[in-house]
Each structure stands twice: as structure tokens, then as C-alpha cells.
Amino acid sequence: MTAVIAIANHKGGVAKTTTCLSLGGALTEQGFQVLVVDLDPQAHLTLSLGFRPEEMRHTVAEVLLEQQSIVAVSRETQVAGLDLVPASGELVILDKALYGRPGYEFRLREALARMSPLYDFILMDCPPSFGTITLNALTAAHLLVIPVQCEYYAWHSLRSMLELVTLIREKTNPILRYRLLVTMFDVRSRVHRLVLEQVHRVFSSAVFRTIIQVDARIRESPAHGLPVVYYAPKTRAAMQYRALAEEVVATLSSA
Amino acid sequence: MTAVIAIANHKGGVAKTTTCLSLGGALTEQGFQVLVVDLDPQAHLTLSLGFRPEEMRHTVAEVLLEQQSIVAVSRETQVAGLDLVPASGELVILDKALYGRPGYEFRLREALARMSPLYDFILMDCPPSFGTITLNALTAAHLLVIPVQCEYYAWHSLRSMLELVTLIREKTNPILRYRLLVTMFDVRSRVHRLVLEQVHRVFSSAVFRTIIQVDARIRESPAHGLPVVYYAPKTRAAMQYRALAEEVVATLSSA
Numbered sequence A, B: 001m002t003a004v005i006a007i008a009n010h011k012g013g014v015a016k017t018t019t020c021l022s023l024g025g026a027l028t029e030q031g032f033q034v035l036v037v038d039l040d041p042q043a044h045l046t047l048s049l050g051f052r053p054e055e056m057r058h059t060v061a062e063v064l065l066e067q068q069s070i071v072a073v074s075r076e077t078q079v080a081g082l083d084l085v086p087a088s089g090e091l092v093i094l095d096k097a098l099y100g101r102p103g104y105e106f107r108l109r110e111a112l113a114r115m116s117p118l119y120d121f122i123l124m125d126c127p128p129s130f131g132t133i134t135l136n137a138l139t140a141a142h143l144l145v146i147p148v149q150c151e152y153y154a155w156h157s158l159r160s161m162l163e164l165v166t167l168i169r170e171k172t173n174p175i176l177r178y179r180l181l182v183t184m185f186d187v188r189s190r191v192h193r194l195v196l197e198q199v200h201r202v203f204s205s206a207v208f209r210t211i212i213q214v215d216a217r218i219r220e221s222p223a224h225g226l227p228v229v230y231y232a233p234k235t236r237a238a239m240q241y242r243a244l245a246e247e248v249v250a251t252l253s254s255a
Ligand SMILES: Nc1ncnc2c1ncn2[C@@H]1O[C@H](COP(=O)(O)OP(=O)(O)OP(=O)(O)O)[C@@H](O)[C@H]1O
Pocket: A011, A012, A013, A014, A015, A016, A017, A018, A019, A040, A044, A126, A127, A128, A183, A184, A185, A212, A213, A214, A215, A216, A218, A219, A220, A237, B010, B011, B012, B013, B128, B151, B152, B153, B154
């Protein structure tokens, strides 16, 4: 059974793309077959695996328009066991073009359902907005990972993010579960420590135990087209994303 | 003559809101009358001035729907000389509702043109996306400030941001000028120093000389409802945003 995971938060710059890339890498390292899907018109996930988004002839846009299958547009990457469905800037137009078409929220879920179970995990990187593309990802997902930065604005964005989860559960995906992941954590920051306490107090068991701390090597890995577990395997960030991968596997098998 | 400035970048988390708040504060400190406009459904600018977005009865959404004037929805803040046009979550719907209506891109510009010149500066905080709301801001602006983080993904997002500027100049706003602002700069980071060199080499005179460095007090200021120049006036970040305000004034008067 393929586990489908969305990585989403409309707050910008909280490490959605970094988490999708790093978690994907950590899962393939453990021998799982993984597909990562880039749903952001910025196409940073595509970029971070060494591709040039402007050169992608077939992207996820065609899957959402029901012109191509997932398998037809997916590509192998330089990481064994990690395939990519690329994105490009044209996704910007799709966000409006899809809106209002009957059943537009189910396009991605239906496309994934048509695939034979080639992968153990499918990870989807979402843009920092609440548009039709993010709705598609939340409708298709079994688990939603919400990366959270322990800062004032990011803390406040959680409320509307969880309102969206409630809405999605009522309308299109009653089985959707979510977990918060604390990212870019700086132990020296008083604000980070205070907000972390609030996150644990308010969300308790919905928060992954693994915390991803700030790490300079994470900033370098996308320029090398590799997840941090392959680019800098002995670093703290690589260890933390490996620990996250184990927690994700445990969460999904405990259904 | 009121100077209209948009603060936009579809890359998330690069300090758009922080810059709008801090620059607005630094300009009022110099005696200018300033209006800040929150165009993000996350409503973080509204939040950072001490308001609760869910309690806002009148927001910028009504201005874009031509139901209310700017003056009717604007509110005074606890900072003398700094008024706010608030936002709320309902802006999410507006992004789709506006699309396709004839002349939808000009709604904000027309609303600002109808105002008598009460303010010296109008600053608009944009969401991390290319939707109809950001198009409205870029169509209305004389100057676009693009906050840039010196990291791999943010560097790559600049290309599509500048393609958008070219498009806006051709279609709706031929006088639009832009400047890059380096934000959240960490002098200890090798990646930051390398990307900064590229930014200066490629964009040279289009980059503000002022660089905003990483500063813990910046993270604290929104929780106190104040721009950093009022919350922590003696800090490096406050000095840097004051220097930016002077550069912005010089840039606009040198038309
Ligand atoms: N643990 C970490 N330590 C240091 N830097 C990090 C870490 N995680 C992410 N970053 C850096 O922070 C920046 C923001 O991360 P990223 O782009 O992955 O966030 P995002 O949520 O995908 O952003 P967007 O909202 O634009 O899609 C990137 O430059 C990334 O390299």
C-alpha cells in the first residue's frame, strides 16, 4: 500500500521543500521506493534534484489537466530509488484554470489511484498558498506534514492551516491525518524556545518528536542536487531527517 | 505626491512583512505620514500592529471588490503617523473571484488614485504568490522592493520575479521600478557571502546598499505590535531599517 504524504503550510519559508527533499532521501536510504511530486510553480524541488525547471517538457501541470499520467511525466533522479514528477512556472496559470471545474480537487488523487503501486511513499511539496493545487494535495494525502518555524508569524498561521484541515476532512478527504514538524530550530533563540513550548502544550501528540535544527549544510545541499542525507551524511541535519523518516514510517504503520 | 511601494517576492519567508512593518516605522520616525496595506490572507502585517485579523469587520477585500474606499477601511495604529488597511483570511477567495473580471488588475491603483494625498508613502505587503492580488500591487506601485535571502532557492526565484516585472511594465504599469533588498543576512554563512557576491555582480545598481542582517530582536517585535525601530530602537536592525528608509527616500526623489 503506497503511503501518500503532503508537505504543506501556507506560511512561506518554513522548509517545506527542504523537508520533502530530505525526507525523500532518508526514505530511499532505508531501501524504500519513493516518488516526490513538485506542486510549486517556483519548482524548487525540481531544481534541488539537479533539473532546470524551464527545460521540463512534461510536468505535473499535464497530470492535473488529465493530459498525461503520473508515470509518463515522472523522471529518475541521480538518487537511486527516488523519482520526481517535475514542476515549472506554468503551474501559476493552472491554479486559476482548474478552479470551479467539477471535481477539480480530485484530479491528483485520481491520477495517483490509476498508478500501479510502484512506490512505497509519495511525497508532495506544496506552494505557500491555499490555492487549487494545495487543495489537490490535501485531498490526495493520507498524512499531512506541516513544517513549523518557532516564530510569531508562523505560530499564528497554524490556526488557519488547521481550519483548512478540518474543511478538507469534511469535504474531500475524511481520513486525512496531520503531524507538525518543528524545522529550522535555533536552540540559542529565546523566541524559538518559547514558541516550542506552546507548540508542545497545544498540539502535544500531533507533533513529531524529531526536531530539525538550523544547519548550514542544509543550505548547501540543493546546489549539489542531492538530499542532505547523501550530500552530507554525517551531519546533525542528516541524522535528524533519518530520525524523522523512522517516525513517519511508524506513524503510518500504526494507522 | 504620494509614493506607492510594493514589497513582493513569491519566494516565501524572505522578510516581506518584516520589511513592510520596519520600513513603515522608520519612515514615520522621520516625520512622514505612512499607510501600510496588508494584501496577504495570512494577515501578518495586521497582526504585527496589534490587531486580531479575525475581528477585522472591514478589510482590503472590500476595497478590491469596490465596496469600500481605502479611507473607510483604514485604521490608526499605536504608532503615530502609521495607518493600516487590514487584511483577513477571506482574501483567499478574492484571488479567484477577481480573476478574469475586466480591468481586475487596476482595482487597487484606482482606489489609491481616488484618495486625496493624505500620505507621503503607501507600502503594500504581498503574499508569497503570483495571484491577482500581487498583480494589483505591482500595477499600483511606483517602486517594487524585492526582499532577497542569500540562499540557493531564493536566488533562483529572482529570475521569475523579474520576468513578472517585465510583464507588468508591458501590460499595466510602464513606470514600475524595482530594487533588491538583501534581508536576513548572516555574515558567518559561506552560502550567504557567495550568493551576495552574485547578487551584486548580476544586479549591481538595482540593489540597495543597505543590507538587513539577521537579528533576534526582529523576531520579537511583531509580538509587541510595534516596528523594530520603536520596539528596540538602539539595535543594529533598527539602524539598518533607518538607513533603508533614507535610501528609499533618495531613490524616489531621484526619479
Ligand atoms: N534546518 C535548516 N537549517 C538551515 N537552513 C534551512 C533549514 N531548512 C531549510 N533551510 C533553508 O531555509 C530556506 C527556506 O527553506 P525552503 O525553501 O525549503 O522553505 P519552503 O517552505 O519550501 O519555502 P516556500 O514557502 O518559498 O516554498 C531555504 O533557503 C533552505 O535552504
